[in-house]
Amino acid sequence: MKKTMAIMLLWCLGIGAAIADEVPQVANVLARQTFSLNGQWNYIIDVQEEGYYDYRMNPTQWGFFRNAKPQKPEDLIEYDFDKAPTMQIPGDWNTQDARLFFYEGTVWFKRTFDYHPTNNRRTLLYFGAVNYDAHVYVNGRKAGHHIGGFTPFNFDVTELLKDGENTVIVKVDNKRHAEDVPTQIFDWWNYGGITRDVLLISVAPTYVENYTLNINQDVRKKKGFYTIRFNAFLNKKEAGQIITLSIPELKVNEQLKTSDNGRASLSFAFPAKRLQLWSPDNPKRYRVEISLNGETLVDSIGFRTIETRGKQILLNGKPIFLKGISIHEEKPYGGGRANSTADAHTLLSWAKELGCNFVRLAHYPHNEYAVREAERMGILVWSEIPVYWTIAWTNPQTYSNAHRQLTDMIRRDQNRANVIIWSIANETPHSAERDQFLSRLAQHARSLDNTRLISMAMEVTSASNYKNRLQDNMHEYVDVVSFNQYIGWYRDVNDAPKMTWEIPYDKPVIISEFGGGAKYGLHGAKNQRWTEEFQENLYRENCAMIDKIEGLAGTTPWILKDFRSPRRVLNGIQDYYNRKGLFSDNGEKKKAFYVLKEWYEGK
Ligand code: GCB
Numbered sequence: 001m002k003k004t005m006a007i008m009l010l011w012c013l014g015i016g017a018a019i020a021d022e023v024p025q026v027a028n029v030l031a032r033q034t035f036s037l038n039g040q041w042n043y044i045i046d047v048q049e050e051g052y053y054d055y056r057m058n059p060t061q062w063g064f065f066r067n068a069k070p071q072k073p074e075d076l077i078e079y080d081f082d083k084a085p086t087m088q089i090p091g092d093w094n095t096q097d098a099r100l101f102f103y104e105g106t107v108w109f110k111r112t113f114d115y116h117p118t119n120n121r122r123t124l125l126y127f128g129a130v131n132y133d134a135h136v137y138v139n140g141r142k143a144g145h146h147i148g149g150f151t152p153f154n155f156d157v158t159e160l161l162k163d164g165e166n167t168v169i170v171k172v173d174n175k176r177h178a179e180d181v182p183t184q185i186f187d188w189w190n191y192g193g194i195t196r197d198v199l200l201i202s203v204a205p206t207y208v209e210n211y212t213l214n215i216n217q218d219v220r221k222k223k224g225f226y227t228i229r230f231n232a233f234l235n236k237k238e239a240g241q242i243i244t245l246s247i248p249e250l251k252v253n254e255q256l257k258t259s260d261n262g263r264a265s266l267s268f269a270f271p272a273k274r275l276q277l278w279s280p281d282n283p284k285r286y287r288v289e290i291s292l293n294g295e296t297l298v299d300s301i302g303f304r305t306i307e308t309r310g311k312q313i314l315l316n317g318k319p320i321f322l323k324g325i326s327i328h329e330e331k332p333y334g335g336g337r338a339n340s341t342a343d344a345h346t347l348l349s350w351a352k353e354l355g356c357n358f359v360r361l362a363h364y365p366h367n368e369y370a371v372r373e374a375e376r377m378g379i380l381v382w383s384e385i386p387v388y389w390t391i392a393w394t395n396p397q398t399y400s401n402a403h404r405q406l407t408d409m410i411r412r413d414q415n416r417a418n419v420i421i422w423s424i425a426n427e428t429p430h431s432a433e434r435d436q437f438l439s440r441l442a443q444h445a446r447s448l449d450n451t452r453l454i455s456m457a458m459e460v461t462s463a464s465n466y467k468n469r470l471q472d473n474m475h476e477y478v479d480v481v482s483f484n485q486y487i488g489w490y491r492d493v494n495d496a497p498k499m500t501w502e503i504p505y506d507k508p509v510i511i512s513e514f515g516g517g518a519k520y521g522l523h524g525a526k527n528q529r530w531t532e533e534f535q536e537n538l539y540r541e542n543c544a545m546i547d548k549i550e551g552l553a554g555t556t557p558w559i560l561k562d563f564r565s566p567r568r569v570l571n572g573i574q575d576y577y578n579r580k581g582l583f584s585d586n587g588e589k590k591k592a593f594y595v596l597k598e599w600y601e602g603k
Contacts, residue, residue: 025411026154026235027210029126029201030368031297037111037168037198040086044079045099046106051079051171064108065137065169081110081169089198090128092191095336102566104190106173111198115166121202123161125168126154128196128339128367132180135171148181148401149174150364150386151408154201170194181401182386187578188328188363189564191337196367208243208292209235212414214451215303216267225269228303230254232290234262244291250274277316278302278417280357283378285417302375302417306453308479311551313453313508315380315420322380322554323600324358325351325582326513328563329366333587335564335577344370348377350560350583354593355600360512360556363388363426365409375418382455382512382556384423385409387441393433399440406441410448422449425456426512427484435473442477453479457512460485466495469502470509480553481505484513487545488538489580496541501549508553514542515558518592519573520584530573535580536591543599557596561585 051064131149174192518535562581
């Protein structure tokens with residue numbers, strides 16, 4: 001009992017969990033000197049974790065990570081990466097090998113490559129994302145371990161690399177566990193593998209690891225000036241390094257010196273008239289150059305403000321209605337994890353055709369290409385971490401994991417003007433433990449970034465049969481109150497006109513989900529489940545109902561495209577797809593698409 005109380009106290013003080021915030025994460029990787037390890041990787045499916053236990057005849061060959069080869073004819077080694085099949089990396093394993101379609105477990109990956117490290121440079125091994133648990137080895141030695149399926153990580157592997165042939169081996173495990181983030185049950189496919197880019201990044205011993213450049217909204221615009229704020233973070237605590245910030249089009253050229261903590265910052269007033277703000281109508285980005293010791297990082301950065309006033313969301317000081325749609329990170333045609341600008345472009349073009357200025361990238365951080373492409377196309381973004389349904393709220397490691405994923409999502413995308421909302425959770429049943437967990441996350445997000453809004457998809461409680469009331473202790477911690485509702489799907493569509501909604505908070509409201517399923521090409525009466533007409537009617541009734549909600553600042557209906565989910569087993573209809581898409585899994589438009597498009601045209 002005493003021990004439990006002590007643990008609870010530590011937990012309340014926020015020191016129970018080892019929060020590994022200091023693990024470095026390099027940002028804007030595409031602008032750096034990189035050597036791609038994407039391509040064909042050999043893989044071995046390891047159902048029983050033999051890879052760690054296969055020491056049998058010769059303990060020195062222990063572990064697949066050694067990539068051992070027989071030295072003598074009589075040597076027994078029961079694996080051989082070079083004879084194993086290959087698959088494309090980045091890519092999920094489920095759609096590349098029929099044997100792995102439903103597989104959740106361990107697969108070992110190997111890639112051999114020639115590399116010639118340069119003197120006086122360091123090499124980082126970077127992964128855009130690996131789902132879920134990754135142990136990484138370079139030339140038989142451990143480089144590091146990472147958990148979390150949707151955020152980037154990197155290890156300094158300078159000491160592990162050789163000049164010439166090198167081998168990277170990664171053990172990937174996507175088994176589910178109750179204490180993970182996400183937890184055991186979720187409504188999307190648990191695509192396993194090395195699902196985003198693998199790169200070697202060559203850096204100087206001292207380099208700019210990350211930076212932020214934005215309009216400081218804490219300083220009110222004075223006499224026609226914005227305050228522009230720039231922060232740069234070195235990879236180490238080194239004072240006296242000179243960093244140059246240059247924005248040629250704006251004739252900005254500033255030098256800053258780092259202090260003892262390896263950071264440098266600068267604020268300057270800039271005439272508002274000379275700054276074109278980023279917006280969906282004018283997604284203006286400026287070329288920004290950040291230099292240190294003759295090495296320059298280039299980025300494209302937009303400037304904008306985002307804030308709330310009562311129930312309104314203001315973009316650049318003007319109210320905006322967020323015409324959105326939710327999206328999963330799946331390829332536009334067929335299933336499989338998406339990870340390219342081309343995939344993102346197709347999905348985002350469909351959203352644009354629907355009339356959207358906003359997307360909810362659900363339910364985990366999507367790849368960087370998607371966020372950048374949305375920024376280029378003028379689409380605002382809601383970005384989320386996979387704190388979904390019932391997480392292990394009282395487990396300090398679970399908190400630490402969610403905290404880390406939130407940190408890494410923010411650090412990766414903190415210079416994307418289009419990202420306006422960090423979402424910390426989706427549909428989490430109320431409890432005191434959940435409130436404690438989520439309020440800490442919200443405060444953490446705010447401490448890292450005060451240039452965006454915080455939200456989460458909440459649940460509505462019914463006060464009576466037709467009265468809905470949003471009542472959530474988390475309302476205090478968020479800037480935008482958002483909720484999911486499924487009238488017409490998980491309850492009768494005829495209820496829609498009778499529904500009343502009470503949202504007792506003076507904050508903007510987003511309906512973060514509504515929708516229902518339809519099998520593309522299945523037609524029938526509007527009360528017949530799974531027909532396009534059923535979904536079409538559901539959208540009509542919902543749009544009419546939603547129009548009556550006071551203070552509505554936007555919607556992101558569920559969902560742009562049918563997506564794979566192991567929960568959806570109805571033969572002939574679902575076939576392991578959640579059918580709530582406005583597009584089929586093959587990119588065909590269903591009738592409801594036109595209802596939403598028309599509704600958005602009127603907004
Ligand atoms: C929800 C979840 C979403 C599901 C959806 C559904 O509320 O947030 O992940 O896919 O409902 O289709 O039931």
